Amino acid sequence: MATILGISGSLRGGSFNSALLRAASGVLPAGTELQIGTIKGIPLYDGDVEAAQGLPAAVERLKAQMIAADGVLLVTPEYNNSLPGVFKNAIDWLSRPAADIPRVFGGRKFAVIGASQGGFGTILSQTAWLPVLKTLGTNPWFGARLQVSRASNVFDASGELGAAQVREQLAKFMAGFAAFCA
Numbered sequence: 736m737a738t739i740l741g742i743s744g745s746l747r748g749g750s751f752n753s754a755l756l757r758a759a760s761g762v763l764p765a766g767t768e769l770q771i772g773t774i775k776g777i778p779l780y781d782g783d784v785e786a787a788q789g790l791p792a793a794v795e796r797l798k799a800q801m802i803a804a805d806g807v808l809l810v811t812p813e814y815n816n817s818l819p820g821v822f823k824n825a826i827d828w829l830s831r832p833a834a835d836i837p838r839v840f841g842g843r844k845f846a847v848i849g850a851s852q853g854g855f856g857t858i859l860s861q862t863a864w865l866p867v868l869k870t871l872g873t874n875p876w877f878g879a880r881l882q883v884s885r886a887s888n889v890f891d892a893s894g895e896l897g898a899a900q901v902r903e904q905l906a907k908f909m910a911g912f913a914a915f916c917a
């Protein structure tokens with residue numbers, strides 16, 4: 736039995752990355768639970784706010800979900816050939832206070848997938864996450880890759896994953912990551 740926390744790095748209602756995360760819920764191997772976390776409501780990191788008020792409620796919630804999970808799936812968009820600031824901002828908040836990093840991230844299993852409109856399907860964004868995952872002492876899974884390119888051809892207007900080949904790749908990815916997390 737593995738519990739995976741999935742987080743989409745997009746705030747957009749019609750986000751392809753949020754749609755990809757929802758699609759992952761439908762292709763899980765038996766005995767795997769996928770919880771959907773959110774970065775919505777997390778303010779920009781401000782050390783003064785942290786010093787005066789501690790962590791915002793949205794950060795505390797996501798942090799608690801992460802601590803309870805066997806593995807974390809980051810579903811990342813790509814902005815300007817790198818990772819989105821809003822997503823990195825959320826992870827930065829989760830890394831506070833620094834004394835909590837071993838408890839929240841240390842040795843925790845992580846995987847990264849993503850969808851973009853471009854032809855390379857978040858390859859540069861996924862690569863940009865690597866130093867972050869390394870710095871935080873996570874245990875990343877590299878057993879498969881999933882880079883969904885030309886996302887508007889893959890999801891329909893309601894965000895359903897229509898492409899059978901991508902669904903198959905997603906199922907294989909989730910099976911591999913779930914086995915790693917179990």
Ligand SMILES: Cc1cc2nc3c(=O)[nH]c(=O)nc-3n(C[C@H](O)[C@H](O)[C@H](O)COP(=O)(O)O)c2cc1C
Pocket residue numbers: 745746747749750751752753812813814815816817850851852853854855856857886
């Ligand atoms: C600021 C910005 C930069 C972008 N840069 C890239 C990029 O480097 N590569 C790419 O494939 N798509 C890029 N895009 C297009 C995104 O892939 C597209 O907006 C996608 O829908 C974002 O993910 P989402 O649907 O989950 O919000 C960019 C979009 C924005 C808003």
